[in-house]
Structure formats: C-alpha cells, structure tokens
Amino acid sequence: MELLTINNLSKSFGGVQALTDVSFAVAAGEIVGLIGPNGAGKTTCFNLINGLLPPTAGGIRLGSTEMVGLPPYRRARLGLARTFQNIQLFGGMTVLENVLTGYHLHQQVGGFTALLPLPRVSRAQAENRRRALELLELVGLGGKEDEPAEALAYGDQRRLEIARALAQQPQLLLMDEPAAGLNPRETEDLMALMEKLLPLGITLLVIEHDMTLVMGLCHRIVVLDHGEVIAAGAPGEIRRDPRVIEAYLGREEDEP
C-alpha cells in the first residue's frame, strides 16, 4: 500500500526552478533513497513534504490524506517526522528533554493536559519519560539522558535527532543526509538502527550521498537531477542506469 504519494510536484524560488513535475511513491514498510547531485532539489522536496514550504504546484498524500495546505504540525500529527541535513536540536535542553519534546506533539494539544487532574498528568509524564529512555537506548544513547544536548559529540547529536523524531511516533520518517559527517563505523551503526525501525512500523525516505548506505539499505531509489526524476528503481538497476552514472555516480564508478 502506498504511504506517501507525490504527484507532479513543482517548486520555483523566483527564477530558480528547484523541482519540476516530480512524482514518486513510497510504500509502507519500504526504505526508499532519494539521491542526486548537490542542488538537485532533494531537501526542497522534504521541505514541501513536511510543509515548511508550499509547492508551486502538485500534490502530496500521506495515506489517503492530501497534505498540501496543512501546516507542519498537522502533518506531523498525521504521522510524518523528519531529521535535518543540518542537525536541529534544542541546545539549552538535556538529551532527555529533547526527546520529550517529540511526545508533546500529540499530547499538549490546546492545553488539553492542563485540564487533566494532576495525578493523571504526572502519570502521563512518567510514561513519556519511560518511553523516551527506551528510545535513547534504541538509538545508542542510553545513560546520556541528563547531558546537555549541545555537549554531545556530533554523531551522538545525529542519533538524538532521530530519537526525538521517533518520539513523534511517525509512520513515515524523512531523513536528510543522516550519515553526513559520520565515520564508517558510525555509519554502520546508523544502518543497523535504520533496519531496526522497519519492524516498528516506520517507513523511511532517506536523502543520502553515502553509497554504502544507499545501495546496502534502500529497497528502491529515486534519482533527482536538476529538479527532475531521472530514474527510479532497485539499487541494482540504478547503479547501471547510464543517466544516473552520468549525472551522479560517475565519480564512484572510477574505482577499480
């Protein structure tokens, strides 16, 4: 079943046509890679999907719900979470507090919890804390819950951003270059973590340049170049596609 359906999506910034007639779909349970050279329009595509930017034209459905026109928090409540190319954490908060902000998306709606009797509020908070600690364990940050987020090493900040996104209980997680800045060992850990998310019912759409991750993990790959989809298919097909090699993979193909 299609979870995300992108229909003829276009975006221009003044004279810059960042995306032109982009269409693709992501089925529930898939890991789909979105690749392409710098400036191809990948991050713009994510900004349109999560509602940071309005498209110039086109549609974006999550399940059967059209999301164009909905603000980001509504899309998040429908089951969409995201991590950013440039990590975005709350610097003044601890690791645990960063994760807890993810739960508030569903819970502090219109001051709802403020109306609950206090014992129920503290029970809900204790439950959130328990689940947040579980998520920190899952991403490999167990024991670091009380550290200030900004004191974490770079690779750990990336994991924390993932944990916070998971706290939103997404159906679909958009990851923008999650392996950027990671060493090969950390990238391996990241891949193992991503594989653990599928059985939890989380579908992944991943922008990434690291071909070990893309080719090793993605079930399907969509290739953007100059704002257009130039290929889509299984890793083996994409690797051999002459247009993809010319636009993007050429450099890697030079290896013996």
Ligand SMILES: Nc1ncnc2c1ncn2[C@@H]1O[C@H](COP(=O)(O)OP(=O)(O)O)[C@@H](O)[C@H]1O
């Ligand atoms: N907010 C913006 N305002 C103007 N131009 C933008 C904006 N965001 C992206 N662009 C332009 O859109 C094109 C695609 O950028 P981007 O989506 O960041 O590419 P990628 O993530 O594939 O490297 C680039 O030419 C970029 O300069």
Ligand SMILES: [Mg+2]
């Ligand atoms: Mg980008």
